[in-house]
Amino acid sequence: MFAGIWPLTKLILRRDRIKLPIWIVSIVVTLLYMLPILKETYGDAASLTTLYEAFKTNAAGLLLTGFLDEPSFGALVTIETLLWWGLAVAFMNAFLVVRHTRQNEEMGAQELILSGRTHRGTSLIAVLIVAFLANALIAVGLGFGMHTLCADITVEGSWLYGLGMGLFGFVWAAIAAVVVQLFQSTRSSSGFMAVLVGATFLARGIGDFTGKVGADGLLQPAWLSYLSPFGWMQALRSITFPEWWPLLIPIAFVLVVIPLAFVLLMHRDIGAGLLPSRKGRARASRLLRTPVGLTWYLQKNIFIGWLIGSLALIVTVGVLVPQMSHVYETTETTRLLIKSMGGTGAMIPTFLSVMLAIATVMVLAYVVQAMGRLRSEESSGHLESLLSTKLTRTKWLVLHTATVALCGAFMLVACGAALAICVNLCSDFSVDILSYGLAGLSYWPLLLVFIGAYVLMFGVLPRIAGLVVWVYFGWVAFMSWLGPLLNLDEWVMNTSIMRHFAVAPANDITVAPLAWCLLAAVVFGLLGALAWHRRNLVGQ
Amino acid sequence: MKALAFIKEDVVPNEQRPIIEIRNLHKYFGSTKALNGLSLVVGPGEIHGFLGPNGAGKSTTIRMLLGLLKKTSGEARLFGEDPWGKSVKLHKKLAYVPGDVNFWPNLTGGEIIDLLGELRGGLNEQRRAELLKVFELDATKKFRTYSKGNRQKVALVAALASDVPLYILDEPTSGLDPLMEQVFQDEVRALKEQGKTILLSSHILSEAEALCDRVTIIREGKAVADYSLAELKHEHTNLEKIFLSQYEEE
Numbered sequence: 094m095f096a097g098i099w100p101l102t103k104l105i106l107r108r109d110r111i112k113l114p115i116w117i118v119s120i121v122v123t124l125l126y127m128l129p130i131l132k133e134t135y136g137d138a139a140s141l142t143t144l145y146e147a148f149k150t151n152a153a154g155l156l157l158t159g160f161l162d163e164p165s166f167g168a169l170v171t172i173e174t175l176l177w178w179g180l181a182v183a184f185m186n187a188f189l190v191v192r193h194t195r196q197n198e199e200m201g202a203q204e205l206i207l208s209g210r211t212h213r214g215t216s217l218i219a220v221l222i223v224a225f226l227a228n229a230l231i232a233v234g235l236g237f238g239m240h241t242l243c244a245d246i247t248v249e250g251s252w253l254y255g256l257g258m259g260l261f262g263f264v265w266a267a268i269a270a271v272v273v274q275l276f277q278s279t280r281s282s283s284g285f286m287a288v289l290v291g292a293t294f295l296a297r298g299i300g301d302f303t304g305k306v307g308a309d310g311l312l313q314p315a316w317l318s319y320l321s322p323f324g325w326m327q328a329l330r331s332i333t334f335p336e337w338w339p340l341l342i343p344i345a346f347v348l349v350v351i352p353l354a355f356v357l358l359m360h361r362d363i364g365a366g367l368l369p370s371r372k373g374r375a376r377a378s379r380l381l382r383t384p385v386g387l388t389w390y391l392q393k394n395i396f397i398g399w400l401i402g403s404l405a406l407i408v409t410v411g412v413l414v415p416q417m418s419h420v421y422e423t424t425e426t427t428r429l430l431i432k433s434m435g436g437t438g439a440m441i442p443t444f445l446s447v448m449l450a451i452a453t454v455m456v457l458a459y460v461v462q463a464m465g466r467l468r469s470e471e472s473s474g475h476l477e478s479l480l481s482t483k484l485t486r487t488k489w490l491v492l493h494t495a496t497v498a499l500c501g502a503f504m505l506v507a508c509g510a511a512l513a514i515c516v517n518l519c520s521d522f523s524v525d526i527l528s529y530g531l532a533g534l535s536y537w538p539l540l541l542v543f544i545g546a547y548v549l550m551f552g553v554l555p556r557i558a559g560l561v562v563w564v565y566f567g568w569v570a571f572m573s574w575l576g577p578l579l580n581l582d583e584w585v586m587n588t589s590i591m592r593h594f595a596v597a598p599a600n601d602i603t604v605a606p607l608a609w610c611l612l613a614a615v616v617f618g619l620l621g622a623l624a625w626h627r628r629n630l631v632g633q
Numbered sequence: 634m635k636a637l638a639f640i641k642e643d644v645v646p647n648e649q650r651p652i653i654e655i656r657n658l659h660k661y662f663g664s665t666k667a668l669n670g671l672s673l674v675v676g677p678g679e680i681h682g683f684l685g686p687n688g689a690g691k692s693t694t695i696r697m698l699l700g701l702l703k704k705t706s707g708e709a710r711l712f713g714e715d716p717w718g719k720s721v722k723l724h725k726k727l728a729y730v731p732g733d734v735n736f737w738p739n740l741t742g743g744e745i746i747d748l749l750g751e752l753r754g755g756l757n758e759q760r761r762a763e764l765l766k767v768f769e770l771d772a773t774k775k776f777r778t779y780s781k782g783n784r785q786k787v788a789l790v791a792a793l794a795s796d797v798p799l800y801i802l803d804e805p806t807s808g809l810d811p812l813m814e815q816v817f818q819d820e821v822r823a824l825k826e827q828g829k830t831i832l833l834s835s836h837i838l839s840e841a842e843a844l845c846d847r848v849t850i851i852r853e854g855k856a857v858a859d860y861s862l863a864e865l866k867h868e869h870t871n872l873e874k875i876f877l878s879q880y881e882e883e
Contacts, residue, residue, distance in 0.1 A: 199777070278738065278777065373740070375772040377747030381740075387748060391737070474735040478788075481699045481729035481801075482752035485721045630701040 097211035101219035105193050109223070116185045117227055121234035124178050128170065128243045134580045135169055136245075144169065156298040156410070157451075157574070159327050160312040166245040167332035173575065175254075179323055180294065182231065182262040186224055187286035190269035193220040196279040198364050207363060214355055217270060221351065224266035232259025239332075246332050253331035253340075260343040261326045265290070267347045270354035277366035284398065291402060293321035295409060300324060302413055322346075384484055388492040391466055396500045399459035400507065403452045407508050410448045411515020441522055445512060446532070446599035450591070452508040453536045454570045456501055460540050461566050463497045464547040465559045472633045480630070490622055494544055501540040509533025525598075532597035538610035539594060545617030552624030555631050650713055651676050652799055652830045653698065658707035660693055660854075667693040669854035670707070675832055675847075677798075680825055682841035682848035683834040684876065690854040691834040692732045695803050698832075699729060712799075725754050728792040732803035732834070734784045736776045742787040743772030749791040761794040767816050781808035793820055800824065800831045806840060818844055838872045848872065852879055 106113075135144060145164035158172040194217060197203040207213055236255030240246045246254075269286055276282045300318025307313045311334065318324030319342075328339040361367055380386035467490070470476045480486060513529035516522055543562065550558035572589035586592050593606040653675035660668040668690045675681040685691050696702045698711055700720030709716055711723050736745045743765075750756025765772055770786045779787065785808045792800060806814050821831060821844055835841050841848055842862065850858040857879050865871060 280738075372773045373744065373775055375741065375743040377740075377744040377751075381744060382747055382751035384752065390740075474731065474733050475737060477696070477699075477701060477731050478729070478736070478749060479752065480701060480720070481724055481727070481731075482749065483721055483725050483754055484752050627703070629703055630696065 097209065097215045098219055101211065101215055102222050105219055105223045113227055117230050120178060120181050121231055124174050124235065125238045125242055127174055130579060131169060131173060132243060136166060141165065141169060155301045160301055162311055162330060162333040165333060167250060171332055175327065176323055179261055179326060182258060183265040183290045186262045186265040187269045189224055190220055190266050191273055191279060191282045195273040195282045199279050203363055214358055217354065217358060221266060221270065225263060228259040228262035231262060232256050250332035250335055253329055253335050256340065257326045257329045257331055260340060261322055264322045264343045264346055267350040271350060271357065274354060274357035274361060275367050294323055297321040297323040384488060384492055388496050392463055392496045395463045399455065400504055403455040403504060403508055404511055406455065407452050407512045408515055411512050412519050442599040446596045449509060449512060449532060450573060450596055454573055456504045457540060457543060457566055459504065460497055460501050460543050461562050464544060467493055467551050468555055468558055471630060477630060486626055490625060494548060498541060498544055502534065502537050505533035505536055506530045528598045535597050535602045536594060538607045539591060541614035542590060542610045545614035548621030549617040552621035649677050652712060653832060654710040656708045658709055659705045660697060660702065661705045666854055671851060671854060672856050673849050675830060677830055678828050679847060680821065680831045680833060680845045682845035683832055684836060684841055684848055685851040686836065689851045691851065692803055695801055695834060698801065726797055727799040727801055728753060728795040728797050730788045730792045730802045730805045734788045738777035739775055741773055741775055742770060742779065745776060745787055746791045750794055753795045756794040757796050764790040764794055768813060782810060785809055798829060800829060802831065803834045838876055842872050850876060850879060
């Protein structure tokens with residue numbers, strides 16, 4: 094069982110020598126970097142008290158950032174960082190394990206590895222060792238860094254926070270170790286992991302929302318939160334009211350789940366999944382035979398996945414609205430809260446509009462991922478076969494681009510309308526479905542700019558197109574979630590294109606930015622198409 | 634280079650326009666020279682072997698003929714036209730088997746064959762059924778579940794089921810077993826009888842010897858020899874001797 098562990102561990106470290114350090118360093122450094130910024134902005138007692146009054150029962154806050162225990166700096170740091178950085182850590186671990194297990198098998202590399210003096214379980218042991226080391230580095234980085242950089246955080250709290258985060262990461266590595274045994278393809282494994290991360294994040298949100306305030310004045314989340322690794326990490330309350338015993342939950346979980354992964358691995362064929370792969374059709378359907386049909390085939394799963402994801406968020410929000418009616422007196426704190434979300438005006442419409450904006454960020458993620466198909470079709474070699482037929486480069490590009498643009502528009506309208514319908518059905522409020530649908534659609538030019546930008550990058554610098562657009566997307570998402578709280582300079586805020594859009598329907602839709610975005614999208618798209626027409630096909 | 638003397642420009646009859654005409658073609662990727670003054674002429678109705686060691690530039694040449702890569706300098710003509718500018722018009726007249734067969738993992742072999750056939754402008758139903766039978770390919774399996782040889786068969790059936798004047802085959806038999814290799818050779822001969830032109834890139838010398846009318850040997854992006862197989866027979870030599878002689882000079 095243990096033969097070959099060291100060479101396989103070295104292989105993983107060698108293959109990930111750039112990727113993994115980037116993940117670890119950016120997770121630790123950005124979190125530590127947030128501390129002085131938060132301290133400067135909200136560090137004084139008065140702001141903390143005001144924030145506490147505003148946030149302790151804030152619906153959006155409970156759903157997206159977790160609960161605020163007390164008017165202290167530690168509590169503020171918790172809601173600003175714990176869950177969001179947790180998301181990054183979860184994805185780092187999920188992708189790490191999938192990459193070195195299922196992907197190896199799919200490529201056929203696993204066969205070669207196993208033909209050497211290695212046991213079939215060794216690869217999984219090796220990747221779990223690497224995951225353990227990576228999470229340990231994150232734990233130590235945070236444990237050592239937080240109290241060093243910030244006097245408000247105790248040594249105990251700092252280490253508990255780091256350990257909690259590290260263990261949380263290893264829990265996800267363990268879950269991935271099981272998931273890769275079930276699915277035969279890398280894509281299904283990664284996709285299922287993403288769904289699990291999203292579902293447990295949401296489960297914790299609902300659990301917190303339906304929780305009760307206990308005798309000690311702290312919010313006790315409902316049972317749903319304790320089904321989620323996010324909930325276990327939160328239960329430590331590491332930098333507010335530290336508790337060490339909840340560390341036992343992830344430890345026990347890992348001790349059960351990792352052996353399960355090995356049992357499954359020992360009982361299946363290499364290259365096969367436990368879920369069987371079915372036979373398919375002998376003939377292509379009439380639709381699939383056309384370029385339009387092929388484009389739809391390649392795009393539909395990404396579309397359906399993100400559509401379900403964004404509607405799940407919207408419906409959750411819509412269903413929870415009646416529960417928040419008790420918060421909306423027009424006090425000073427409510428006004429601050431609204432401002433913190435980047436809005437003005439009444440509570441409920443602002444809350445709904447902000448939620449719609451957050452759903453829009455999900456639709457943007459869909460757009461970037463779906464446009465990534467252009468590059469993956471090219472680098473995988475599929476495009477070579479397609480373009481050796483009568484299909485033109487232009488037609489191929491236009492079909493994908495138009496599909497993404499139309500699907501994106503549909504998702505925006507669907508999110509707006511679904512939000513309005515849920516609110517009308519579940520609460521005493523009544524909102525206009527049409528104006529919510531329209532508000533969703535008002536973000537369409539934003540999607541088009543991203544589409545145009547991707548086409549431009551794809552035409553000019555295909556190898557890094559996805560990277561560049563994802564990084565800018567990350568910035569826009571970061572600014573729309575945490576930007577309003579950070580009191581950044583106006584020009585920094587303005588680098589996020591989404592800030593130029595009105596938070597509709599609470600605020601009136603402004604036409605100028607829409608027109609500019611349309612223009613930019615068209616120019617980007619045309620330049621990109623021109624460059625695409627003139628360049629070589631580039632492999633991996 | 635002494636070997637260049639083997640290239641005889643007058644071999645192609647003048648009254649017949651060559652299908653593929655490449656002269657002094659250069660292709661640089663940054664500072665690497667993939668093609669360095671390549672010349673290649675393929676006449677109509679000819680099975681032309683395109684031989685050379687790994688990395689000699691065979692696939693690069695083919696990708697340029699398909700308009701997937703842009704030439705740095707020199708001349709390349711397909712049916713007398715520019716493959717980069719007129720690529721789509723030209724693609725109606727050819728079928729292609731890529732050197733690296735890689736299709737969508739979740740589509741079945743049958744679906745991929747139909748799709749590529751349709752995109753080429755339709756495929757011959759009867760041929761499709763015949764080819765599936767002779768190559769013994771199960772069209773209902775997902776592409777990712779095929780073995781290497783079966784993946785190759787998907788690409789072969791998709792190309793051979795199209796009725797076009799030119800077939801460009803980039804190492805089409807890699808992974809095929811000897812029986813299937815035989816089936817492939819029979820199919821190629823049948824195409825020749827119908828007057829089709831075939832560019833066959835390969836490094837399997839016996840295959841080239843069995844099938845080709847002419848061969849061009851390339852090395853480091855340059856044609857170093859061009860023979861008709863009839864000439865070889867006449868001179869009592871064979872391809873292997875010629876091929877290896879290109880490397881003995883070093």
